[in-house]
Amino acid sequence: xxxxxxxxxxxxxxxxxxxxxxxxxxxxxxxxxxxxxxxxxxxxxxxxxxxxxxxxxxxxxxxxxxxxxxxxxxxxxxxxxxxxxxxxxxxxxxxxxxxxxxxxxxxxxxxxxxxxxxxxxxxxxxxxxxxxxxxxxxxxxxxxxxxxxxxxxxxxxxxxxxxxxxxxxxxxxxxxxxxxxxxxxxxxxxxxxxxxxxxxxxxxxxxxxxxxxxxxxxxxxxxxxxxxxxxxxxxxxxxxxxxxxxxxxxxxxxxxxxxxxxxxxxxxxxxxxxxxxxxxxxxxxxxxxxxxxxxxxxxxxxxxxxxxxxxxxxxxxxxxxxxxxxxxxxxxxxxxxxxxxxxxxxxxxxxxxx
Amino acid sequence: xxxxxxxxxxxxxxxxxxxxxxxxxxxxxxxxxxxxxxxxxxxxxxxxxxxxxxxxxxxxxxxxxxxxxxxxxxxxxxxxxxxxxxxxxxxxxxxxxxxxxxxxxxxxxxxxxxxxxxxxxxxxxxxxxxxxxxxxxxxxxxxxxxxxxxxxxxxxxxxxxxxxxxxxxxxxxxxxxxxxxxxxxxxxxxxxxxxxxxxxxxxxxxxxxxxxxxxxxxxxxxxxxxxxxxxxxxxxxxxxxxxxxxxxxxxxxxxxxxxxxxxxxxxxxxxxxxxxxxxxxxxxxxxxxxxxxxxxxxxxxxxxxxxxxxxxxxxxxxxxxxxxxxxxxxxxxxxxxxxxxxxxxxxxxxxxxx
Numbered sequence: 001x002x003x004x005x006x007x008x009x010x011x012x013x014x015x016x017x018x019x020x021x022x023x024x025x026x027x028x029x030x031x032x033x034x035x036x037x038x039x040x041x042x043x044x045x046x047x048x049x050x051x052x053x054x055x056x057x058x059x060x061x062x063x064x065x066x067x068x069x070x071x072x073x074x075x076x077x078x079x080x081x082x083x084x085x086x087x088x089x090x091x092x093x094x095x096x097x098x099x100x101x102x103x104x105x106x107x108x109x110x111x112x113x114x115x116x117x118x119x120x121x122x123x124x125x126x127x128x129x130x131x132x133x134x135x136x137x138x139x140x141x142x143x144x145x146x147x148x149x150x151x152x153x154x155x156x157x158x159x160x161x162x163x164x165x166x167x168x169x170x171x172x173x174x175x176x177x178x179x180x181x182x183x184x185x186x187x188x189x190x191x192x193x194x195x196x197x198x199x200x201x202x203x204x205x206x207x208x209x210x211x212x213x214x215x216x217x218x219x220x221x222x223x224x225x226x227x228x229x230x231x232x233x234x235x236x237x238x239x240x241x242x243x244x245x246x247x248x249x250x251x252x253x254x255x256x257x258x259x260x261x262x263x264x265x266x267x268x269x270x271x272x273x274x275x276x277x278x279x280x281x282x283x284x285x286x287x288x289x290x291x292x293x294x295x296x297x298x299x300x301x302x303x304x305x306x307x308x309x310x311x312x313x314x315x316x317x318x319x320x321x322x323x324x325x326x327x328x329x330x331x332x333x334x335x336x337x338x339x340x341x342x343x344x345x346x347x348x349x350x351x352x353x354x
Numbered sequence: 355x356x357x358x359x360x361x362x363x364x365x366x367x368x369x370x371x372x373x374x375x376x377x378x379x380x381x382x383x384x385x386x387x388x389x390x391x392x393x394x395x396x397x398x399x400x401x402x403x404x405x406x407x408x409x410x411x412x413x414x415x416x417x418x419x420x421x422x423x424x425x426x427x428x429x430x431x432x433x434x435x436x437x438x439x440x441x442x443x444x445x446x447x448x449x450x451x452x453x454x455x456x457x458x459x460x461x462x463x464x465x466x467x468x469x470x471x472x473x474x475x476x477x478x479x480x481x482x483x484x485x486x487x488x489x490x491x492x493x494x495x496x497x498x499x500x501x502x503x504x505x506x507x508x509x510x511x512x513x514x515x516x517x518x519x520x521x522x523x524x525x526x527x528x529x530x531x532x533x534x535x536x537x538x539x540x541x542x543x544x545x546x547x548x549x550x551x552x553x554x555x556x557x558x559x560x561x562x563x564x565x566x567x568x569x570x571x572x573x574x575x576x577x578x579x580x581x582x583x584x585x586x587x588x589x590x591x592x593x594x595x596x597x598x599x600x601x602x603x604x605x606x607x608x609x610x611x612x613x614x615x616x617x618x619x620x621x622x623x624x625x626x627x628x629x630x631x632x633x634x635x636x637x638x639x640x641x642x643x644x645x646x647x648x649x650x651x652x653x654x655x656x657x658x659x660x661x662x663x664x665x666x667x668x669x670x671x672x673x674x675x676x677x678x679x680x681x682x683x684x685x686x687x688x689x690x691x692x693x694x695x696x697x698x699x700x701x702x703x704x705x706x707x708x
Binding site for chain 2: 160162163164165168169171172173212214215216218249251252269270271272290291292293295296297300323326328
């Protein structure tokens with residue numbers, strides 16, 4: 001898994017804070033509905049079927065690679081795939097995922113099982129091996145998993161939530177059950193990510209999307225120990241696959257996130273990266289263009305992307321969006337985003353000699 | 355409207371940063387479903403009917419006052435009431451408000467009208483006059499309105515949203531339409547709040563709940579000028595009704611919020627008030643207990659409320675939640691919250707002489 005080409009090496013070097021020619025770049029949820037070729041595949045198959053079909057899932061993972069040549073290629077899947085493998089019922093509808101039997105008590109936790117990813121989700125390994133073969137070092141292959149707090153939120157709330165009232169009530173009134181659940185999910189995340197690394201993932205991202213709902217004290221009590229346990233549990237090989245942690249709305253949590261053991265903090269669009277850098281000076285950063293800009297104009301995307309790069313000077317920075325790309329994103333804006341990272345000289349006054 | 359009792363005076367003094375015996379306290383959305391007496395009233399009438407019935411609306415506004423004696427009594431209404439008065443169709447369902455004909459173009463804006471609150475929403479004035487009479491200075495009477503960005507989000511998105519993709523796309527691709535809409539909404543908010551103040555409101559709050567989705571640059575471009583215009587437009591009488599501005603997820607916006615002309619910044623639960631104070635040292639603060647704590651235990655509520663008060667030392671601080679109270683909140687936790695603000699000596703080691 002040693003990177004054999006500039007792109008994969010650039011990605012890994014940036015994650016570890018080593019010098020690079022320019023920041024690597026990819027987009028969260030880059031295999032998705034904004035791409036006509038993705039919608040074409042999805043016309044004939046359900047979301048879950050797509051996740052579980054290695055050839056199709058590898059194909060949609062590679063679609064953005066062929067179109068935009070990002071420096072990272074994430075495999076197509078869903079953060080609830082491991083939840084389903086644990087034995088929870090998961091339904092994917094148009095309004096997002098729904099868990100018809102939400103977890104509410106200790107006995108519900110007991111019914112969930114840790115599993116061997118090479119058996120229960122062998123299709124994910126197959127997708128990653130196919131991508132690694134096709135990409136051939138021209139980009140880093142990326143694995144991912146939901147972080148324990150975010151997976152627990154889905155399980156306990158039964159889907160998305162505005163207030164996270166049910167899991168917060170459990171935290172206050174039945175802490176043992178929530179602790180048991182988070183420990184189990186941390187072990188599952190470690191198992192899943194270790195298997196992904198063994199299957200070809202060169203870096204992995206833990207999505208703790210919803211941990212930003214917690215204040216720093218509650219984050220340190222619940223989400224942080226669980227994500228730290230997951231990271232510690234990853235069998236990090238000699239190549240040391242870097243671990244990226246993402247939280248949406250992480251502005252109040254940067255210092256705490258930095259204690260998770262992650263190599264890279266993935267920052268949402270609201271926190272300037274220069275502020276994140278000051279508060280977590282020893283770690284690489286990922287992010288953080290507001291994905292909504294990709295609904296706008298290429299000119300503005302170029303401008304805001306250049307401003308984002310100026311926040312870090314391009315050092316120890318994996319250029320990305322601050323959240324997943326939105327379905328209505330315009331292809332010319334996506335191109336402008338990649339171009340702005342790859343050819344900053346073309347932006348603004350770059351043609352004027354210094 | 356000069357405050358004639360300690361409670362109303364305490365509220366206004368804290369808003370202006372004057373010395374108080376203890377911080378005043380109330381709760382956002384304190385007239386609501388967590389109260390059995392509210393559910394009793396709501397059993398027989400629809401939400402909209404309740405908003406428009408002065409006697410019933412005054413009654414539910416006073417319910418939390420009778421039970422908990424907060425220092426502020428906010429009148430019962432909904433932030434979409436002015437939107438409906440402008441001529442937009444608004445439906446209130448169990449899943450939140452829905453606007454079946456979302457605003458998408460300049461011609462949609464033209465169809466919305468500024469209105470005279472003393473005619474179109476005269477019921478709000480009647481509610482406020484009733485409350486002012488009943489409360490008789492034993493608490494400050496509070497008015498409120500949605501801030502322009504948040505009202506525009508409802509109008510353009512057609513209801514709640516996760517990504518705010520439609521309004522952000524409008525900002526990028528049709529800025530003139532959005533500017534016109536925000537100006538109109540700023541004038542409407544000023545009209546509405548001026549009428550509320552004339553009807554007995556002693557302080558008013560602008561809810562810019564969703565402005566936290568914007569990064570600081572976009573906030574300064576869109577939401578801040580509009581809320582500033584609304585505040586400047588309020589006919590602030592000799593008593594100078596203080597203006598409170600609330601944003602959910604305001605951590606990255608405190609400095610900008612402080613430039614709005616508001617007297618009080620209402621901070622969500624994620625940002626420690628000591629940090630907010632450092633970043634906006636000249637303004638009073640409101641907040642900021644995580645409302646989810648009221649689903650938990652009274653002991654923990656007392657502990658976290660004491661910690662919140664320690665963040666400001668009780669100076670220039672209106673104690674409140676960091677967001678609206680949740681429907682499943684426990685009455686014993688609400689009592690613990692009010693008690694912890696009113697009688698801090700009873701908490702922890704307060705009985706030990708200094």
